[in-house]
Amino acid sequence: TAGWLFGRFAGLWVAVIGLGILLAIHLFYASLLAGWLEKPRLDDIPNGSGIWTQVFARLYRARRTTEQNERRLQDNEERFRRTISALPEGIVLVDLSLQIEWCNPVAEEHLGVSLTGDHGMRVTNLVRDPAFVSYMTSGRYDVPLEFRPMARPNTALEVRVIEVERTRLMVISRDITQREQVDAMRRDFIANVSHELRTPLTVVNGFMEVLLDAQHEDEATRQHHLKLMQEQAQRMSRLVEDLLTLSRLESSESSLVEEAVDVQLLLREVADEARVLSAGRHRIELKPARAFLRGNREELRSAFANLVSNAIRYTPDGGTITLAWLADEQGGGRFEVRDTGIGVAPEHIARLTERFYRVDKSRSRETGGTGLGLAIVKHVLLRHDARLDIQSEVGQGSTFAAVFPASRVGAPPTASTQAA
Numbered sequence: 236t237a238g239w240l241f242g243r244f245a246g247l248w249v250a251v252i253g254l255g256i257l258l259a260i261h262l263f264y265a266s267l268l269a270g271w272l273e274k275p276r277l278d279d280i281p282n283g284s285g286i287w288t289q290v291f292a293r294l295y296r297a298r299r300t301t302e303q304n305e306r307r308l309q310d311n312e313e314r315f316r317r318t319i320s321a322l323p324e325g326i327v328l329v330d331l332s333l334q335i336e337w338c339n340p341v342a343e344e345h346l347g348v349s350l351t352g353d354h355g356m357r358v359t360n361l362v363r364d365p366a367f368v369s370y371m372t373s374g375r376y377d378v379p380l381e382f383r384p385m386a387r388p389n390t391a392l393e394v395r396v397i398e399v400e401r402t403r404l405m406v407i408s409r410d411i412t413q414r415e416q417v418d419a420m421r422r423d424f425i426a427n428v429s430h431e432l433r434t435p436l437t438v439v440n441g442f443m444e445v446l447l448d449a450q451h452e453d454e455a456t457r458q459h460h461l462k463l464m465q466e467q468a469q470r471m472s473r474l475v476e477d478l479l480t481l482s483r484l485e486s487s488e489s490s491l492v493e494e495a496v497d498v499q500l501l502l503r504e505v506a507d508e509a510r511v512l513s514a515g516r517h518r519i520e521l522k523p524a525r526a527f528l529r530g531n532r533e534e535l536r537s538a539f540a541n542l543v544s545n546a547i548r549y550t551p552d553g554g555t556i557t558l559a560w561l562a563d564e565q566g567g568g569r570f571e572v573r574d575t576g577i578g579v580a581p582e583h584i585a586r587l588t589e590r591f592y593r594v595d596k597s598r599s600r601e602t603g604g605t606g607l608g609l610a611i612v613k614h615v616l617l618r619h620d621a622r623l624d625i626q627s628e629v630g631q632g633s634t635f636a637a638v639f640p641a642s643r644v645g646a647p648p649t650a651s652t653q654a655a
């Protein structure tokens with residue numbers, strides 16, 4: 236009967252059903268595992284039971300290690316790119332057939348290549364300057380290349396190439412525009428100084444020969460020649476003096492020894508110098524005001540004296556030169572030299588403070604100019620946080636003003652100094 240049957244196989248049924256349940260459980264977890272493995276993400280790893288707890292726990296740990304390693308690798312690569320991107324040099328990685336693999340933003344700017352647009356392009360197809368192309372294809376990179384890209388003719392670049400692991404090349408570009416400018420300035424400066432010295436030396440040599448040759452020269456002529464030689468020697472001394480002053484002002488070591496400079500006294504002194512220089516050929520007016528300037532007295536005096544001597548030298552006889560100190564509303568002040576002289580055309584004004592820049596070379600020389608006066612003025616003012624303001628009209632006259640900020644201008648330091 237059924238009861239008998241049931242009774243007889245009861246144990247078996249229980250076992251079968253038990254096994255079935257166990258199987259179902261394992262199948263369930265196995266399918267969870269299969270599902271998770273499709274998209275193994277740490278936060279949705281299933282919770283197991285029994286042996287599956289361990290399986291999932293181990294998988295979890297293994298996955299976590301992998302993810303950490305991946306993240307570390309990514310971080311490292313990211314950091315590497317950021318570092319290379321931040322370099323002031325341009326970097327382009329190319330393979331041995333010069334195809335671009337990667338470049339940083341500076342290289343994009345220097346060479347006009349693009350990381351996204353030009354990947355896989357030959358760099359020599361993009362930068363077509365003959366000098367660059369022949370350098371890149373030469374295979375000899377021991378000496379860097381210097382060139383001005385056609386696309387950016389105002390920039391000078393230095394290019395070096397380094398072989399990386401025999402499979403690619405690293406092209407490093409550096410902007411050397413400034414260095415080139417400094418080099419050019421130095422060359423110009425040396426050429427200018429040599430030229431300035433050669434002219435008086437030629438004159439002196441010439442007269443010496445005359446003096447040595449002409450035994451029959453009368454005393455008056457001899458005196459005249461000696462006088463001319465002396466003038467040239469003085470001209471050379473002035474030039475050397477000005478050069479030394481400039482170099483002292485430019486060397487950063489000479490720090491500024493500052494004091495409270497009495498502007499009124501200083502202007503009076505400079506005006507006295509002006510009267511000597513003018514020797515009665517001009518009217519010299521002085522409009523001082525009480526003020527004190529924080530700065531180096533000697534440097535300020537030399538700057539002001541330079542402006543005044545220019546006014547005299549570039550103003551025909553009978554003209555008027557006015558020296559004034561004017562306070563401004565912000566608490567600053569300006570030292571002004573106004574003349575009724577020949578004036579300066581607008582196109583020259585911005586360049587007047589360049590060394591040896593002169594509107595009219597012969598007029599400057601005849602009046603004893605070195606071409607360095609305004610360069611000295613500019614440097615002194617720079618060291619005093621001040622600037623040079625030039626207003627001028629050809630044939631009408633000029634105003635050269637040293638403009639000082641409020642931080643440099645003040646009331647007399649103490650009562651006793653004021654009395655003195």
Ligand code: ADP
Binds near residue numbers: 576594603
């Ligand atoms: P320089 O020794 O030739 O006077 P500076 O550096 O003092 O050299 O001046 C540069 C040039 O600026 C002068 O050669 C001259 O052409 C022009 N200049 C300077 N001051 C005046 C002025 N007051 N009036 C007209 N031109 C001036």
